[in-house]
Amino acid sequence: MALPQIITDWFGQRGWAPRRHQMEMLEQADAGRHALLVASTGAGKTLAGFLPTLADFTDGQSHDGLHTLYISPLKALAHDVQRNLLTPVTEMGLPITIETRSGDTPSDRKARQRARPPHILLTTPESLSLLLSYPESFEMFAGLKTVIVDEVHAFATGKRGDLLNLSLARLQAIAPKLRRVALSATVADADAYRAWLAPYGDIDTVALVEGEPGAEPDLSILITDDRVPWAGHSGNYAVPQVLEEIARNKTTLVFCNTRFLAEFIFQKLWELNEAHLPIGIHHGSLSVEARRKVEGAMARGELRALVATASLDLGVDWGNVDCVIQMGAPKGSSRLLQRIGRANHRLDCPSRAILVPGNRFEYLEAQAAFDAVTEGQRDGESFRPGGLDVLAQFIMGAACAGPFHEDALLDEVQSALPYSGIDRAAFQRVLGFVENGGYSLKAYDKFKRLVRLADGTWRLAHPKFAAQYRLNAGIIVDTPMLEVRFKNGRSLGKVEENFAAQLAPGDTFVFAGMGLEVERIKDMDLLVKASAKASQIPSYNGARMPLTTHLSQRVRGFLTDRASWPRFPDDVREWLEMQDWRSAMPEPDQLLVETFPHHGRHYMVCYPFEGWNAHQSLGMLLTRRMEDRGLQPMGFVANDYALAVWGLKPISDPGALLSADILTDEFTDWVQNSYLLKRAFREVAVISGLVERQHPGKKKSGRQVTFSTDLIYDVLRKYEPDHVLLEAAWADARARMTDVGRLGDLLDRAAGTMLHIDLERVSPLAVPVLVMIGRESVAQGSTDDALLTEAESLAATAMRGD
Incomplete structure (x- = not known):
C-alpha cells in the first residue's frame, strides 16, 4: 500500500523517510489483519500504529464517529501521545479530533464523548471497561475500525490484561470487522502475545511486524574507588558521582525500584546539591497535580534531573534525556531495556545508561542485566488463567450496558485468551x-443484582446497580497502610498491608528500632506488644520488585563460570574466589545450603536465587517447621539471592526442613492463620463488586472496606467454603502474594540437587544476607553507615585465609 502523498510530504519536510516496519503496519491494515509490532524504543512505534488511521483521513471523505481507540497502561502516556499526535495531524491539516479519557476527565466531557465521540480516543483499560457499561456503547463503538494497545507487555499478563482482553472481546462483538493492534519494545515471546491479542487465541490472524534494530545502548556499571559494598540496596555510596553525572548532562532520569528509595535518593541528592540544580521527583503516591507539574517541566526541558519509579518506565517521550541512571539492581533485562530507552528517545542514537549496584550480589545482577541487554535477550513472561473476580466485574458491566443472553456472553468470554479454558x-x-x-448471601437484597427472564436473557434487577458499578469498577486496589499500635492505643507508625498480611499472632519483627510481637490484626490496626524475643522477621521491608527468572539464571551462571571472574572488580573476584576455596559454588541447577555457628547461634543459609518474595515466604514456613521440630528458631532474613535462618540448636539435616510437603502442610496452616487470605479476599471482593469502595457522594475508608470484607469472609469460610471468591482469593494468595510457583520449583530442585556444606564459620557468600539481620530497610531510615560497618566486620571473619 502506497503512503498517501500528504503523509509522504510531511515526512520529507522533517527530513525523514518512513521506516520499513511503519510501511508494513500500513500493509497489514490494508489487508485487514490484526498486528503485533515489536520494535526498539525510539523506532516510531506509536506513529506506526496510528499511520493507517492517519491515512484513512487523507482521502477527503468525511468520517463520523469513533475511528480509533488507543489504550495505554498509564494516564501520563495517553496525555503524552495526545501531545505528540497532535503535531503531525495539525501540520498535515487532517480533519481529526483527538481526546483523552481517564479518571481525571471532567464528567461533562465524559458524557459528551459518549454521545459525540472524537475520531481518536486515548484511554486506559479501566476507562474503556466503564465506557462499555453504558447502553450508548453499542452505538458509540459500532463503527470502530482500530484498537491500539500500547506497551502491551506492561499489563497483558496481569488482571488489568484480563479486563482489557474481555473488553476487546466485547468490542469485537459490537464491531466484528474491528482490527486489533499491539505495540511493545520488550516482548520475549512474541507468539504468546499474538495469541493474547487474537480473538479466540488464533495466532494465525495476527501478523508479527518486527522493527529494525536500533543503535546499541551505551551501558556502564558505576563503581566508586573500585569498591562494591557488601550490603545495602540504595546505592547511597555513589550519590556524589550520580550528582556529578547530572551536572555533566542536560537532563538525567534516575530510576529507583521503590517509592521509598526514590524519596531517599532524592533527599540525598538535594543534601549535596550545592549548585542548586533543578531536580524533581515522580512516583505513584504523588498527587495528580504534582505529577503533571513535573511531567510538564520535563517536557519543557526545565529540569536537570528527575528521580522516578516505575511510574515513568513506559513510553513517555522526552527526547532531550541524555542519560538514565538505575539505582540498585534492575531486576529484569526487559525492565532495564525499557528504562534505557528513555534516554535519546531516537532509534539511531545510542541510549546512555549507568547501573549503580547496591552490593556485591547486585553487582553480579547488574552485570547479568548488562550482558542480557548487550545480547538483546529479554525476560520471559508467564501468562495465567484469567481471574474469576475480573470476570465477575465484566459480567456486571455487560449487564449495565443492557440485557444479555447467557450463550452469547459465554462465547464472548471464551474468545478472550485468559478465559478460553472456562467451561459452562x-x-x-x-x-x-x-x-x-452466592448461596450464603442471596438472602440479602443488596446482592440481588441480576434477574433472569423466561427466554434466558439476563438483565439488571434495578438501575441503581449500574450507578454502583460505575463508581466502584476497576482492577487497581489501593494498598492501605496499617497502623502499628500497642493495646493502650500508642502508635509506632505504619506498615504496608502487604507486610502485615504475612504475620500471624506470635510472630516477632523489628520496627522503629523495637522488638515487637504480633497480638492480632483488627480492622486497620496491627496490634503488638514489646518483645525481648529475637525477631523472626528482622526488619520491615517495603514493596520489592521480583527478580526475574532469566536474570536469576544468569547470576547463578556467573558463580561457576570461573573464566568470567577476571572481568569483575578485584573485590568481587576475590569474594568469589574465597567462597570457592572455603565452601563451594552451586552449579546452575543445584541448591547450596551452608550451616555454621556464629556468635553463639546456629545458622543455615541457602542460595535459591528465586527472589525476595519467594525467600520471604519460605523463611516464614521454615521457622514454623523448625519450631515444630524443637530446633528453637530465632528468626530469618532474606534477599533476592539467599535466605538465612538461625536458632539455638544446630541443623544437621537441611533436606528434612526443605521437603516439598512444606507447601501443603505449613503453607496451608500459615495462610489460614495469617491475615494473608483475608487480605486477598478483600481485593477480589472489591474487584468482583461484592463490596463497594464508594457510594454516591462519599467514599468508604479503608477501615470500612476491611470491616465489610472481613465480616463476609468469616461468613463464607463457615457456611460456603467453596464460594467462587474464596477460590479466587486462594489463587491470589498462592500465586501473587507468595510467589509459590517459584517456591515449588525450588523445593522440587532441592530434593535431588541439594549440596550441604557444614562450615566452622560464616562463608563469604553469606555475608550480604547476614548483615541485614536486625536492620531496618535502608529506604526507611538511612542505616547505610551502620550496615557497612557491620558488613566489614562480618566480611573480615568470612574472608580470613586461615
Whole structure:
C-alpha cells in the first residue's frame, strides 16, 4: 500500500523517510489483519500504529464517529501521545479530533464523548471497561475500525490484561470487522502475545511486524574507588558521582525500584546539591497535580534531573534525556531495556545508561542485566488463567450496558485468551455470584443484582446497580497502610498491608528500632506488644520488585563460570574466589545450603536465587517447621539471592526442613492463620463488586472496606467454603502474594540437587544476607553507615585465609 502523498510530504519536510516496519503496519491494515509490532524504543512505534488511521483521513471523505481507540497502561502516556499526535495531524491539516479519557476527565466531557465521540480516543483499560457499561456503547463503538494497545507487555499478563482482553472481546462483538493492534519494545515471546491479542487465541490472524534494530545502548556499571559494598540496596555510596553525572548532562532520569528509595535518593541528592540544580521527583503516591507539574517541566526541558519509579518506565517521550541512571539492581533485562530507552528517545542514537549496584550480589545482577541487554535477550513472561473476580466485574458491566443472553456472553468470554479454558459450569458459577452473591448471601437484597427472564436473557434487577458499578469498577486496589499500635492505643507508625498480611499472632519483627510481637490484626490496626524475643522477621521491608527468572539464571551462571571472574572488580573476584576455596559454588541447577555457628547461634543459609518474595515466604514456613521440630528458631532474613535462618540448636539435616510437603502442610496452616487470605479476599471482593469502595457522594475508608470484607469472609469460610471468591482469593494468595510457583520449583530442585556444606564459620557468600539481620530497610531510615560497618566486620571473619 502506497503512503498517501500528504503523509509522504510531511515526512520529507522533517527530513525523514518512513521506516520499513511503519510501511508494513500500513500493509497489514490494508489487508485487514490484526498486528503485533515489536520494535526498539525510539523506532516510531506509536506513529506506526496510528499511520493507517492517519491515512484513512487523507482521502477527503468525511468520517463520523469513533475511528480509533488507543489504550495505554498509564494516564501520563495517553496525555503524552495526545501531545505528540497532535503535531503531525495539525501540520498535515487532517480533519481529526483527538481526546483523552481517564479518571481525571471532567464528567461533562465524559458524557459528551459518549454521545459525540472524537475520531481518536486515548484511554486506559479501566476507562474503556466503564465506557462499555453504558447502553450508548453499542452505538458509540459500532463503527470502530482500530484498537491500539500500547506497551502491551506492561499489563497483558496481569488482571488489568484480563479486563482489557474481555473488553476487546466485547468490542469485537459490537464491531466484528474491528482490527486489533499491539505495540511493545520488550516482548520475549512474541507468539504468546499474538495469541493474547487474537480473538479466540488464533495466532494465525495476527501478523508479527518486527522493527529494525536500533543503535546499541551505551551501558556502564558505576563503581566508586573500585569498591562494591557488601550490603545495602540504595546505592547511597555513589550519590556524589550520580550528582556529578547530572551536572555533566542536560537532563538525567534516575530510576529507583521503590517509592521509598526514590524519596531517599532524592533527599540525598538535594543534601549535596550545592549548585542548586533543578531536580524533581515522580512516583505513584504523588498527587495528580504534582505529577503533571513535573511531567510538564520535563517536557519543557526545565529540569536537570528527575528521580522516578516505575511510574515513568513506559513510553513517555522526552527526547532531550541524555542519560538514565538505575539505582540498585534492575531486576529484569526487559525492565532495564525499557528504562534505557528513555534516554535519546531516537532509534539511531545510542541510549546512555549507568547501573549503580547496591552490593556485591547486585553487582553480579547488574552485570547479568548488562550482558542480557548487550545480547538483546529479554525476560520471559508467564501468562495465567484469567481471574474469576475480573470476570465477575465484566459480567456486571455487560449487564449495565443492557440485557444479555447467557450463550452469547459465554462465547464472548471464551474468545478472550485468559478465559478460553472456562467451561459452562465455571461460567455459571461466576454468573450465579453476580446474580445474587452466592448461596450464603442471596438472602440479602443488596446482592440481588441480576434477574433472569423466561427466554434466558439476563438483565439488571434495578438501575441503581449500574450507578454502583460505575463508581466502584476497576482492577487497581489501593494498598492501605496499617497502623502499628500497642493495646493502650500508642502508635509506632505504619506498615504496608502487604507486610502485615504475612504475620500471624506470635510472630516477632523489628520496627522503629523495637522488638515487637504480633497480638492480632483488627480492622486497620496491627496490634503488638514489646518483645525481648529475637525477631523472626528482622526488619520491615517495603514493596520489592521480583527478580526475574532469566536474570536469576544468569547470576547463578556467573558463580561457576570461573573464566568470567577476571572481568569483575578485584573485590568481587576475590569474594568469589574465597567462597570457592572455603565452601563451594552451586552449579546452575543445584541448591547450596551452608550451616555454621556464629556468635553463639546456629545458622543455615541457602542460595535459591528465586527472589525476595519467594525467600520471604519460605523463611516464614521454615521457622514454623523448625519450631515444630524443637530446633528453637530465632528468626530469618532474606534477599533476592539467599535466605538465612538461625536458632539455638544446630541443623544437621537441611533436606528434612526443605521437603516439598512444606507447601501443603505449613503453607496451608500459615495462610489460614495469617491475615494473608483475608487480605486477598478483600481485593477480589472489591474487584468482583461484592463490596463497594464508594457510594454516591462519599467514599468508604479503608477501615470500612476491611470491616465489610472481613465480616463476609468469616461468613463464607463457615457456611460456603467453596464460594467462587474464596477460590479466587486462594489463587491470589498462592500465586501473587507468595510467589509459590517459584517456591515449588525450588523445593522440587532441592530434593535431588541439594549440596550441604557444614562450615566452622560464616562463608563469604553469606555475608550480604547476614548483615541485614536486625536492620531496618535502608529506604526507611538511612542505616547505610551502620550496615557497612557491620558488613566489614562480618566480611573480615568470612574472608580470613586461615
